[in-house]
Amino acid sequence: MPFSTYLAKCPDCHEATEEELLVQLDDVLADYASVPGALIPVLQITQAIFGYLPETALKKIALSLGKPYSEVAGVVGFYSFFTTVPRGKHLVRVCLGTACYVRGGKEVLAASKDLLRIEVGETSSDRMFSLDVGRCFGACGLAPVIMIDDDVHQRVRPAQLPKIFDQYRDNSATDDNGNGESD
Amino acid sequence: MIVETTHGSLTFCSIEPGSGLDSTLERPPANALGRIEASGLRGRGGAGFPTSLKWDLAIKSPGENKYVICNADEGEPGTFKDRVILSDFADLVFEGMTIGAFVIGAKRGIVYLRGEYAYLRSHLETVLRRRRAQNLLGKKIRGRDGFDFDIEIRMGAGAYVCGEETALIESLEGQRGEPRNRPPFPIDTGYLGNPTIVNNVETFAWVVCILAKGAKWFNSIGTKKSTGLKLFSVSGDCSQPGVYEFPMGITVAELLKEVGGEGAKAVQVGGAAGQCVPAAQFERTIAYEDVPTGGSVIVFGPDRDMLRVAENFLEFFADESCGQCTPCREGTPKLIEGVKMLQQGRCSMHYIHELCSLGETMQLASKCGLGQMAPNAFLSIVEHFQDEILGRIGK
Ligand SMILES: Cc1cc2nc3c(=O)[nH]c(=O)nc-3n(C[C@H](O)[C@H](O)[C@H](O)COP(=O)(O)O)c2cc1C
Ligand code: SF4
Ligand code: FES
Numbered sequence: 001m002p003f004s005t006y007l008a009k010c011p012d013c014h015e016a017t018e019e020e021l022l023v024q025l026d027d028v029l030a031d032y033a034s035v036p037g038a039l040i041p042v043l044q045i046t047q048a049i050f051g052y053l054p055e056t057a058l059k060k061i062a063l064s065l066g067k068p069y070s071e072v073a074g075v076v077g078f079y080s081f082f083t084t085v086p087r088g089k090h091l092v093r094v095c096l097g098t099a100c101y102v103r104g105g106k107e108v109l110a111a112s113k114d115l116l117r118i119e120v121g122e123t124s125s126d127r128m129f130s131l132d133v134g135r136c137f138g139a140c141g142l143a144p145v146i147m148i149d150d151d152v153h154q155r156v157r158p159a160q161l162p163k164i165f166d167q168y169r170d171n172s173a174t175d176d177n178g179n180g181e182s183d
Numbered sequence: 184m185i186v187e188t189t190h191g192s193l194t195f196c197s198i199e200p201g202s203g204l205d206s207t208l209e210r211p212p213a214n215a216l217g218r219i220e221a222s223g224l225r226g227r228g229g230a231g232f233p234t235s236l237k238w239d240l241a242i243k244s245p246g247e248n249k250y251v252i253c254n255a256d257e258g259e260p261g262t263f264k265d266r267v268i269l270s271d272f273a274d275l276v277f278e279g280m281t282i283g284a285f286v287i288g289a290k291r292g293i294v295y296l297r298g299e300y301a302y303l304r305s306h307l308e309t310v311l312r313r314r315r316a317q318n319l320l321g322k323k324i325r326g327r328d329g330f331d332f333d334i335e336i337r338m339g340a341g342a343y344v345c346g347e348e349t350a351l352i353e354s355l356e357g358q359r360g361e362p363r364n365r366p367p368f369p370i371d372t373g374y375l376g377n378p379t380i381v382n383n384v385e386t387f388a389w390v391v392c393i394l395a396k397g398a399k400w401f402n403s404i405g406t407k408k409s410t411g412l413k414l415f416s417v418s419g420d421c422s423q424p425g426v427y428e429f430p431m432g433i434t435v436a437e438l439l440k441e442v443g444g445e446g447a448k449a450v451q452v453g454g455a456a457g458q459c460v461p462a463a464q465f466e467r468t469i470a471y472e473d474v475p476t477g478g479s480v481i482v483f484g485p486d487r488d489m490l491r492v493a494e495n496f497l498e499f500f501a502d503e504s505c506g507q508c509t510p511c512r513e514g515t516p517k518l519i520e521g522v523k524m525l526q527q528g529r530c531s532m533h534y535i536h537e538l539c540s541l542g543e544t545m546q547l548a549s550k551c552g553l554g555q556m557a558p559n560a561f562l563s564i565v566e567h568f569q570d571e572i573l574g575r576i577g578k
Contacts, residue, residue, distance in 0.1 A: 036375055039357035040340060078359040078505075079340035081298050097260035098455065099418035099481050101495045135343065135499050136260040137299050140418035140481075141188060141425045150302040 018056070021049055025057055029064040039065060039075055043082060052086045087130040088123040090168045092116070095145045097136030103143035104157075109133065111158035112146070115165060128169060188425030189267060190441075194392055194412060200274035201319060203391035204281055208325055212286045216242070219390060221398035223410035228254055228346075228383030229453065229477030230552075231409070234390070237380055240370040241287040244378035249289040251280045251332075252355075252374065252381045255296045256339055256346035259454030260499060261479035264414040265384040267426045269296075269303050272388055273310040277334055279387025281320065282394065283380055284332040292334040293374070295351050298341045307336055343503040347551050348381040350505070361505045362551035385414055385478070405431035409470035413478060417442045419451075420484030435474070436465040444482040449489065449567070454479035455496045456556035459489070461567035489571055493564045494522045500557035511554025514545040518561050528575040535572075539565060 016024075028045050032038040042065070046057050053076055062069040076082045094109040109120075116124050116131055123130040139145045142154035148168055156164070207215045220235035241249060253276060257265040268276060280292045296304065311334055314320045322331045337355060344350050345360035352374050354360040373379020389411065393401050402410040409431035415438070418424045422443030429438060435450055444450070449461050452469060453476040460467060460474060467474050483492065501515040521538040524530035542558030549555045565572060 037337075037355050037357040040354065041337070044338060044340065075357070075359055078361075079342050081341035096495070097499070098451065098492065098495050099261045102419055102481070102483065102487055102492070134299070135502065136258065136262070138257055138263040138266040138297075140261050140263055140416065143418060143424075147299070152302075 018050075018054070022056065022060065024049055025060060029061065033064060039067065039072065040079075043072075043076060047082060052083045055084070058084075086123070086127075088127050090128060090148055091130050091132060092165075093132045093134040093137070093147045095134045095137050095140075095143070095147075097134070097140065099136070099140035100144040105144040107158055108144050108146060108156055108161070111161050115161055129165065188423070189271075190423060190425050190427050193272075193414070193426075193428045194396075195268070195272045195275055195388055198275060198392055198395050200278060201317070203275075203394040204278050204285075204319060205325060207282050207285060207394055208327055208330070212242075212288075215282060215394060216286050218398045219393060222393045222401040223398075223405075223408075224386070224389055224393060224401065225409065225471060226383055227385035227389065227413060227477065229259070229456070229475065231471040231475055234382065234386055237370060237382070238283065238286050240368075241378045241380045244371050246378045248291070248375075248377045249284075249287050250374045250377055250379040251283045251287070251289045251292040252348075252351070252369075252379055253280055253292065253294040253384055253387055254346060254348065254351060254381050255294050255300070255384050256343075256351060257297055257300075257384070258343040258346050259456060259477055259479050260496075261416060261418050261451065261454050261481040262477060263416045263418075264426050264478045266300060266303070268384050268388055268414070269300070269307065273307055274314070275388040275391045276384055277310065277314055277320070277387075279382075279390040280334060281324065281332055282390055283382070283387065285330060287378070287380060289380075290331055290333075292332060293355060294334060294336045295339060295345070295355060296336055297339045297346075301338060304336060304338070311336075342505075343499075344505045344551070344553050347553065350551070351381065352379065359505070361507050362553075364550065383477070406468070406470050406472070408472045413476075415476075415478050415480050417444075417480045417482070419480075419482035420444065420447060420487070421482040429469075432468045432470045434466050434468050435460050438469065438480065439465065439482065442480075442482070446485060447482045448485045448487060449483045451481040451483070451492070451560065452476045452479070454481075455499050455560060456552065457559065459492075459560055459563040459567065463567075489564050489568045490522055490526050490575075493561050494519060494526075496560040497522060497557070500553065504553060504557075508548075508550040508554060510545045510548040511550070511557060514541055514549075514554070515557050517541055518558060522561070525572055525575060530575075535565065 032042050047053050058072050062072040096105050116129050118124050118131050120131055120133055137145050137147050139152050139154050146153050146156050224234045225231040320333050324330045339345050342360045345354045347362045348369055349363035350360040369379040369381050405411050412428050413431050415427045439445055449459050451459050452474050469476055497519045504511045506512045542562045545558045546555050
């Protein structure tokens with residue numbers, strides 16, 4: 001099954017119990033058992049299913065791909081997209097790459113921390129947002145840039161942030177192209 | 184999706200998908216290789232390795248299961264031209280990979296797409312499906328017996344170092360993206376131990392243009408050692424940021440004029456790993472033999488604090504180091520400490536020299552390009568902005 005098929009199932013995932021999700025993981029593992037280099041795609045799908053990488057899931061993955069748990073944990077630790085703690089509903093990433101940095105990325109980060117009342121790496125108390133930094137999202141022409149989930153927002157000014165965050169706060173039903181033009 | 188300004192018309196717009204491939208398949212693979220060699224095309228990912236030479240080595244390397252890998256990990260701060268190519272000209276990239284497969288005799292291709300570009304994936308899958316339906320991918324491509332090739336997309340997971348070709352392969356194999364010792368090179372021992380060519384997104388697109396428009400057309404542009412055209416991602420303090428197509432060999436001054444960046448105090452060419460060119464040297468050319476680049480150009484206006492810029496670059500490398508070898512893992516934090524001391528006027532002339540020699544050691548002793556290039560921006564800023572830096576030196 002292609003990656004996207006698993007993801008398509010996922011809107012409901014967050015409501016399901018951990019046992020149900022682990023059953024879904026079994027399906028994934030059955031498909032990938034003999035694929036070379038399966039570990040990273042499997043981790044990506046697992047994170048899409050659970051929202052993070054719980055230890056129970058990692059143990060299951062290690063067992064079924066025949067790898068030591070330490071190796072799986074080592075891979076998880078290496079890549080910045082993987083997280084072993086639950087995150088908020090939306091992931092806000094502020095770019096601190098050089099092009100954004102010179103155009104005010106740091107101010108955007110400071111304003112985001114203030115507004116969400118969290119530090120980098122933390123999740124807001126209503127579990128709506130987690131905050132992280134990035135090192136270039138490939139949109140530097142119109143810096144500074146933030147990403148919220150898969151949406152890119154360019155030329156962001158600190159004053160616009162409340163409005164941008166609010167779009168995600170209401171039911172999080174942003175339309176598919178509800179991104180970008182924050183001006 | 185993303186608001187993009189592409190300035191001027193790009194050569195890529197004028198190439199009909201399918202045209203490069205059909206004319207290639209009419210002749211033996213050596214013919215296409217010969218034309219790429221004659222064009223002088225060098226890798227557009229930054230290092231500038233001659234493309235035909237890499238492909239020729241892969242032809243000669245024995246193996247049944249050769250691979251063509253497209254490096255779409257575009258992670259260098261200030262680079263976004265590969266994203267534009269993938270959004271607007273995905274056909275050319277896939278076609279270039281298919282030509283590569285025909286030339287080296289590969290059956291499978293992989294695009295390693297950086298995690299931050301996950302939103303491009305469905306578009307790319309759509310183009311792949313259409314190309315399969317058009318028999319531009321799949322079995323017996325364009326009716327040619329024995330020419331089977333298909334492409335799959337694999338996602339990165341947020342590690343800049345995975346753009347390094349051996350780290351990329353480690354990552355595809357499901358490991359931590361730690362660069363390998365080279366040699367052996369991927370052309371001998373690549374993905375799953377098979378001969379593999381790894382090329383940048385833009386390199387594949389130019390291959391198609393060269394086969395469609397001719398090697399002569401390409402090598403009549405640019406300089407002797409750096410032929411042809413190149414895409415640039417321009418950002419920072421200029422009035423017209425965006426993607427541009429310029430001939431290789433353009434001077435920094437000419438480029439700044441085009442992008443509305445006159446009055447700049449310095450330009451970072453080649454991203455964090457590149458060089459910082461000060462105003463006094465704006466007559467230098469952007470070419471492999473002078474100031475090389477993968478396409479990132481960041482313009483710094485007169486008010487920018489170059490020490491802060493150096494600090495930003497170094498923090499990037501410290502974050503992204505895989506930690507495998509000591510010069511890179513330990514050296515970069517030392518340089519950051521030094522920059523902080525400089526900012527506070529607490530750094531002696533003697534210590535600056537120590538830092539510079541540490542930087543040179545990193546260039547020599549680091550295992551991969553990340554550690555080798557990490558001190559570049561620091562060293563060039565110390566060299567070119569002495570006044571700005573010495574002004575703050577402790578007595
Ligand atoms: C730390 C590091 C990061 C790199 N990142 C990229 C990248 O994002 N994209 C790329 O095409 N090449 C990148 N490279 C260069 C690749 O190792 C390789 O040289 C390139 O993909 C070859 O393609 P080309 O010859 O077509 O340029 C990187 C190299 C290093 C050392
Ligand atoms: S130079 Fe840095 S990134 Fe490269 S292998 Fe060594 S520690 Fe890893
Ligand atoms: S530096 Fe921020 S998007 Fe590139």
